[in-house]
Amino acid sequence: MTTTYLHDKFISIILKCQQLSKPISILIALSGGKDSLCLIKLVEDFNNLYNYFHKIEYIYIDHQWRNDSRKHIKHLLNYTNTTSNNTYVYQIHMIHMSESTIRRIRYQIIIQHAIKNKTQIIFTGHNETDQLETFLLNLVRGTGLEGLSSLPLIRQIKHYIQIIRPLIKMNTGDILWFCHKFNLPLWSDKTNFYYSNCRNRIRYELLPYLKAYFCPKTEYNIINFLNLSSIENEYIKQNAIKLYITSRHSYYIAINYKFIKDQHLALKRRTLYLFFYYNFNKYLNNNISNQLLEYMYIKHQRKARIIWEQLRITIYKNWIYVQ
Template sequence: MTKTYLHDKFLSIILKYNNLSKPLSILLAVSGGKDSLCLIKLIEDFNNIYNYFDTIQYIYIDHQWRNDSKQNIQHLLNYIDITNNQIYIYQISKVHMSESTIRKIRYQIILKHATKYKIRFIFTGHNQTDQLETFLLNLIRGTGVEGLSSLPFIRHIKNYIQIIRPLINIRTGDISWFCHKFNLPVWSDKTNYYYSNYRNRIRYELLPYLKEYFSPKIEYNIINFLKLSSIENEYIKQNAIKLYISSRHSYYLAIHYKTIKDQHLALQKRVLNIFFYYNFNKFLNGNIINQLTQYLHRKNEIEVSIIWEDLKIRIYRYWIYIQ
């Protein structure tokens, strides 16, 4: 096997991550693109030497958006067959859905599959360019600090499942070089060139424009900003979790808001978000969060009720609880 610096980088990533103690089973979410084929080769080469993974499964979600989707699947099946590992193909039957809806469904399918086969680690081929594009997309949509680093190296999911992105610090140009060097059969997805897709416009128009007219180091600067933001965001997150644990009721679904009302607004909002996501799997919208934080500082003790979706939120005697 010919080793490259990407092999060395991948090796250091796997060996430095303490939770990946061998042997273990992993699930790789793949397509026929260069990121997926690069990740497949790195995984297979790594495992041939170190025998690190007990089971390697591949999963592909067919959106049925393209008229060549069947040929793409067959191409992927032929390539995975060389690895002697199993691939699972899932199809999304409704084709007329938004990209964000499709993305949610795709993750639901992948997580359900991982849960069914008791696989704790899901690997995806997201790279550094994906991170840049996601940052700019979320920034345009008006995200908060949490959304700036929405593609971290590791994301912990319920049921102890973790999503790992080992290529997240690798540039797309390096991945293209790797695929050319090993003659990997990359399947060209023509939807990646449709300018009706915002991500494609960012990739082929906005980022080159910023690089040309604002700073040739714009990608490096954004990545550096994301690293700093991630550190600060993690600090806020850890403090919010501690505050949530100390403020929640030991039996009822309630938060003692007197415990959190003198804390910084950023922590108050985080605690409220943790409460509703952990107990009801719901993300609070900005309007509801603003209402709740305003009620925390009211002077009278009048009971307040807020109807949000299918929940009745009540605030009384220093408690926020769900009836």
């Protein structure tokens, strides 16, 4: 078997994931592009060498946005059938939805499939260039530190399921070289060149412009920034979790803010976000967050209520609770 520096990088990334203990079953989420083909090749070569995964499955979600989607599925299946592993195809029939909605539905389908089949690990084909594009998209949309590091190497989904992105340290140019070297059957997707798609405009217009007119090392500098941000974000996240566990009520949906009011503003805000996301699956906006923080410092406080997205939030006697 011919090996490359991408094989070595892939092996290094997998072995760094210390949570991976044999036997492991993995589900590989495919998009059908060069990243997917590269990931299939790397996984199959790795497993032939180390016999690390006792079960490998592939999953593809067809959005039905393109009129050649059936041909694309057939093309992808022709390649995955060269392996001895099963491939599952799901179709989304409601095609008139936003890209963010489709992405959320796609993840739900993949995770539910993993739960049903008792799969421990989900692999996705996100690469370093995807990380750059996601950063720029989230930045212009007004994200915080958590959103800037939204494509980590490992993310815990359920108590026994993890999403791992083994290509996240590999850029698009290296992946394309890899596919050509091994003559992988690339499918030309014309939607990748539609400039109505924000991600395509970042890829083909914004990033080249920044490199040409501001800094040739733009991509390297952004990745370095994201790596540093990820470390700092993880530190804040872990401390916010500890603070949330300390301040939450044992029985009711409530937190005692006397435990958090004297903490750093970053921890206070993150603890409030965690409270609402964990209990209601809602992202707390800045306006409500600022109101809650202001109420913490009002002396001789009267009972106050805030109505937000059908939630009745009450602040009284050191407690924030929701009815």
